[in-house]
Amino acid sequence: MTDEKPKVAFFDFAGCEGDQLQIVNLEEKLLDLLDLVEIVSFREVTKAHSDDYKIAFVEGSIQRPIDEERLKEVRSNAEVLVALGDCASNGCVNKLQKDWTVEESQEEVYGGAEDQIEGNDLFDVDSPRAADEVVDVDYYLRGCPVRGERVFHFIRRIVEEPFDTNKDISFPLSLRDREPDERSLVNYNSNKCILCRRCVNVCQDVLGVDALGPVDKGWETIISTPKDIGFDANGCIQCGQCVSVCPVDALYTDSPVKDLSQDLESRDLTIALDSVALSSFVLRHSKLEDMDPMRAEKYVIAALRKVGFDKVVQYDSYISESQEVDSEEDVPVLASWCLPARNYIEDERIEELEIREDNSPWSLLMDDIEGEVCLLSSCTGHKELDGLEYVLSAEDLEDLFKQKDLDIGFLDIEDEGYDGEVVRSEFEHPGVFPKEEHFKVTKGLRGELSEANLDGGPVDVFPCLQGCVSGGGNHPTTEDSEIQSRIDWIKDLKERDDFE
Numbered sequence: 001m002t003d004e005k006p007k008v009a010f011f012d013f014a015g016c017e018g019d020q021l022q023i024v025n026l027e028e029k030l031l032d033l034l035d036l037v038e039i040v041s042f043r044e045v046t047k048a049h050s051d052d053y054k055i056a057f058v059e060g061s062i063q064r065p066i067d068e069e070r071l072k073e074v075r076s077n078a079e080v081l082v083a084l085g086d087c088a089s090n091g092c093v094n095k096l097q098k099d100w101t102v103e104e105s106q107e108e109v110y111g112g113a114e115d116q117i118e119g120n121d122l123f124d125v126d127s128p129r130a131a132d133e134v135v136d137v138d139y140y141l142r143g144c145p146v147r148g149e150r151v152f153h154f155i156r157r158i159v160e161e162p163f164d165t166n167k168d169i170s171f172p173l174s175l176r177d178r179e180p181d182e183r184s185l186v187n188y189n190s191n192k193c194i195l196c197r198r199c200v201n202v203c204q205d206v207l208g209v210d211a212l213g214p215v216d217k218g219w220e221t222i223i224s225t226p227k228d229i230g231f232d233a234n235g236c237i238q239c240g241q242c243v244s245v246c247p248v249d250a251l252y253t254d255s256p257v258k259d260l261s262q263d264l265e266s267r268d269l270t271i272a273l274d275s276v277a278l279s280s281f282v283l284r285h286s287k288l289e290d291m292d293p294m295r296a297e298k299y300v301i302a303a304l305r306k307v308g309f310d311k312v313v314q315y316d317s318y319i320s321e322s323q324e325v326d327s328e329e330d331v332p333v334l335a336s337w338c339l340p341a342r343n344y345i346e347d348e349r350i351e352e353l354e355i356r357e358d359n360s361p362w363s364l365l366m367d368d369i370e371g372e373v374c375l376l377s378s379c380t381g382h383k384e385l386d387g388l389e390y391v392l393s394a395e396d397l398e399d400l401f402k403q404k405d406l407d408i409g410f411l412d413i414e415d416e417g418y419d420g421e422v423v424r425s426e427f428e429h430p431g432v433f434p435k436e437e438h439f440k441v442t443k444g445l446r447g448e449l450s451e452a453n454l455d456g457g458p459v460d461v462f463p464c465l466q467g468c469v470s471g472g473g474n475h476p477t478t479e480d481s482e483i484q485s486r487i488d489w490i491k492d493l494k495e496r497d498d499f500e
Contacts, residue, residue: 006159009041009053010084011074013067014094014128015060018145019085020044026148033152036159051077055158057084057141057151061094061128066121068134075135080158083131084151086144093144093194093248094128102126144194181224184232185384186243186251186472188212190222193250199223199242207463208443209344211236223250235347237441239340239463240380240472253383253472256390257399260374264308269389270369270419271304272315275429275493276378279486280394280474287409293493298413306411307404315375317423318361318368323430325359326458335458336360337430339381344441344463352449353459362388368420378431380472393473424494431468432490435460 010020024044026033033039040050056078062068075081086092102125131137141154180189195214200223203209211234215224225234232238243251263269278300282288288296301312322336332352334345336359345353357363366373366387374390375382376397383391392400401408430438438460439448445461452459464471465478469486477483 005036005038006055007040007050007053008037008055008057008155009039009050009074009078010043010057011041011059011070012043013058013060013071013088014063015085015087015092016145017044017059019059019141019143022145022148023151024148026152029149029152033155036156053078055080055082055155057082058088058131059084061087061091061130062134063094063125063128064121065124065126071131071134080138081131081135082139082141082154083137084141085146086142087128088131089140089142091128091130095130178222181230182254183230184236185238185380186231186236186240186253188223188231189250189252192248193223194248195221195223196247198245198247199251202241202245202465206465207237207239207241207344207441208445209235209237209239209441209463212242237340237343237347237463238381238384239344239441241463241465241470243380243472244465244470244474244476245478246476253380253393255396255399256392257396257403260390260392261307261400261403263389267372268310269308269372269374270311270313271309271374271376271392272313272318272365272369273300273376273418274315274319274378274468275490276431276468276471276486277376277392277394277397277473279469279489279493280378281376281397283482283485283489284394284398284475285408293489294496295413297493298416299408299411301418302411302413302416303401303406303408305416306406307400309374310371311369311419313365313369313420314418314422315361315365315377316427316429317421318365319429320423320427321364322359322361323458325364326356329354329356329458330456332454332456333359333458335430335460338460338462339379339385340463341441341461343381344445345461348446350446350449352446352454353461378468378471378473382473391473394475424496427494429468429490430460431462431464431471432487434462434467438462 012020020042021044037055039046040048040053056074058071058074058081062071083089087094139154141151143150178190180187197214200213203212211231212223212225214221215226215228216222225231240253243253278297282293282296282300288299304312319337326333326336331354334342334353334355336356342355345355362375362382362385365375372389374392375388376392382388385391439445441461441463462468466483469483470478
């Protein structure tokens with residue numbers, strides 16, 4: 001090569017741009033990179049752009065005719081074209097997401113804006129394609145995201161040696177075509193799964209439940225169980241933590257929204273609200289998240305009455321009552337508020353703790369309320385409780401309001417309040433404020449309980465990563481900042497005593 005530094009350009013198509021960010025994150029090594037090449041186009045870091053370049057890095061999949069034309073232009077200008085990351089190399093997540101049609105996706109995101117979509121090239125979207133399905137690709141830098149150091153070493157290699165194309169092998173993404181596994185409480189869509197194994201890590205290594213894991217080999221690998229018996233048949237405790245950590249919605253629970261929406265028009269239903277799931281919903285709502293928690297709570301109650309619920313009660317009061325009943329026991333009793341913990345203790349046959357089903361808050365709720373009862377819950381496990389008509393997650397509640405075309409921020413809330421008793425200042429949600437005598441589900445739980453010299457009364461055991469605030473019935477998250485925001489919101493709500 002000549003002494004003149006080769007000119008390099010970076011282009012982004014349909015993707016998260018995480019591959020380009022990996023290059024930006026090289027920090028000090030960027031100076032070494034600039035000693036090797038002249039960057040003439042890189043939208044992430046500079047406004048400058050030139051069509052005079054020798055090496056082009058392309059990130060993202062190709063989904064629109066205008067993207068195809070642009071990529072062909074990039075190819076015609078470049079002596080070397082590099083597919084940067086998995087979306088450009090084989091389509092990656094974009095190509096795996098095939099549950100919804102383009103039209104269904106546009107309706108979900110841009111519903112009501114058909115006049116802006118019709119005839120607009122930006123919305124002329126087709127099935128995602130890898131870069132080499134449109135143009136010839138010389139090199140592939142795979143990864144999701146690609147490592148920035150690898151890009152640096154790749155550039156140094158092609159700068160210091162003559163260009164030699166066809167060194168890399170193109171291989172297409174092998175799309176699975178399986179029906180979703182819906183035999184258990186937690187469903188699994190292998191067509192969406194990217195085999196990141198986060199669910200396996202939390203189920204096997206963190207909790208020691210071992211209800212799921214990778215099976216088969218190569219392109220046939222999926223998340224399943226030995227002999228394909230289903231998660232529930234393999235010891236699933238229904239904590240929903242696999243759902244919380246899944247980044248692509250491959251693990252999910254059934255939504256009751258369609259049936260519930262119809263039933264609300266013809267049946268009298270009572271709904272109980274758990275403050276943890278309530279916080280998860282409120283903090284995702286642009287018109288509620290900055291309100292005083294008590295005012296936001298009133299808006300939710302008003303919205304529930306508007307969509308057709310006959311009564312709205314507070315579930316926290318039943319958790320409080322359950323704790324009081326548990327405290328009267330003179331033997332070590334598993335605290336009754338956590339259903340997945342009970343499932344774990346039963347499955348593992350841990351005999352150090354007694355389980356009192358009648359003490360559970362859901363039993364007290366159903367005993368107290370006449371008629372049919374629903375629950376807004378932070379717990380995935382509640383979705384399989386007998387006796388409750390419907391159990392909603394925070395996401396389900398959001399979908400219900402959308403289906404009913406309800407704008408929650410414009411309701412009259414002045415006289416809104418719960419039906420029945422409201423517990424506030426004296427109540428502390430055990431999944432948010434663990435007691436001193438609490439244990440996290442791990443493989444060593446049996447030994448910890450044996451060494452604890454338990455005298456009697458309730459013993460808190462919980463499997464969720466950070467208590468109920470990270471339960472699978474919330475908007476899934478493992479982000480510390482989001483979880484802390486939920487805790488702060490509940491604390492603020494708890495400190496108010498002027499609800500009436």
